Amino acid sequence: MKIPVMEVFGPTIQGEGMVMGQKTMFVRTAGCDYSCSWCDSKFTWDGTGKSVMMAAGEIARQLEELGKGAFSHVTISGGNPALHKGIAELVALCQEKGWRTAVETQGSIWQDWLSEIDEVTVSPKPPSSGMILDYSKLDAMLGRLSSAQASLKVVVFDEADFFFAEQLHLRYPSFPFFLQVGNDDTQTTEDEKLVQHLLGRYQWLIDRHLASAPLNDAKVLPQLHTLLWGNKRGV
Ligand SMILES: C[S@@+](CC[C@H](N)C(=O)[O-])C[C@H]1O[C@@H](n2cnc3c(N)ncnc32)[C@H](O)[C@@H]1O
Ligand SMILES: Nc1nc2[nH]cc(C(=O)O)c2c(=O)[nH]1
Numbered sequence: 001m002k003i004p005v006m007e008v009f010g011p012t013i014q015g016e017g018m019v020m021g022q023k024t025m026f027v028r029t030a031g032c033d034y035s036c037s038w039c040d041s042k043f044t045w046d047g048t049g050k051s052v053m054m055a056a057g058e059i060a061r062q063l064e065e066l067g068k069g070a071f072s073h074v075t076i077s078g079g080n081p082a083l084h085k086g087i088a089e090l091v092a093l094c095q096e097k098g099w100r101t102a103v104e105t106q107g108s109i110w111q112d113w114l115s116e117i118d119e120v121t122v123s124p125k126p127p128s129s130g131m132i133l134d135y136s137k138l139d140a141m142l143g144r145l146s147s148a149q150a151s152l153k154v155v156v157f158d159e160a161d162f163f164f165a166e167q168l169h170l171r172y173p174s175f176p177f178f179l180q181v182g183n184d185d186t187q188t189t190e191d192e193k194l195v196q197h198l199l200g201r202y203q204w205l206i207d208r209h210l211a212s213a214p215l216n217d218a219k220v221l222p223q224l225h226t227l228l229w230g231n232k233r234g235v
């Protein structure tokens with residue numbers, strides 16, 4: 001079963017969440033069941049990007065060509081990769097080749113292949129996104145994943161988002177929990193200004209976190225790739 005692929009890139013470093021700093025390749029699939037107001041990857045679902053239908057074998061070959069043997073980890077992101085059943089074959093192929101796998105998803109759709117992923121980042125969307133979380137779907141997904149394998153990551157832009165994060169962590173206390181700085185200017189090419197602005201937002205999120213008892217065990221992280229390369233695609 002072919003997979004709609006938006007881009008294959010790397011090696012780069014995982015700039016977010018539970019394995020930040022890990023050298024990894026990226027496979028970015030097309031399509032999303034959400035439409036977050038601040039999505040930094042709108043081109044995967046708003047019609048401005050072009051996807052290609054690829055078989056798992058073709059994707060693996062492209063990863064090998066780009067990675068030139070200097071990688072051992074593949075991250076599948078999107079859009080929502082959990083829209084695509086065909087990713088099962090890609091995951092199996094990565095396992096055969098000895099590559100660890102990670103996925104980025106918002107937690108709205110289950111696929112059996114998620115059980116096979118080494119690091120699943122589930123990123124439920126806070127109020128500022130404009131999306132409404134279906135807790136029953138998230139309960140079901142986290143019920144099928146182990147807390148050694150999965151983590152929760154919440155992007156925070158404001159107080160309401162922070163409160164949402166606190167409630168989420170209280171509901172699922174066994175899963176490692178990450179707060180992530182929201183990028184509110186995903187269009188700008190003025191990297192210096194963006195970095196200064198995002199570091200300010202990081203400072204705000206840290207200060208907010210330090211005062212929050214429910215989030216004592218959470219970790220607060222920026223998007224490292226945005227600090228390094230701004231809003232550039234494919235890094
Ligand atoms: C583009 S999404 C793709 C995967 C999946 N749809 C999801 O949202 O989890 C990858 C990650 O980027 C985060 N993200 C998207 N836009 C962002 C922004 N403007 N600032 C910070 N993080 C953002 C998402 O919350 C998610 O954790
Ligand atoms: N370097 C890097 N790290 C990332 N972590 C999550 C990403 C994503 O867009 O899903 C991403 C990305 O696009 N680039």
Ligand code: SF4
Pocket residue numbers: 032033034035036038039040041042044078079080106
């Ligand atoms: S769920 Fe992820 S890819 Fe989909 S719109 Fe939201 S941030 Fe973008």
Ligand SMILES: [Mg+2]
Pocket residue numbers: 040041
């Ligand atoms: Mg991204």
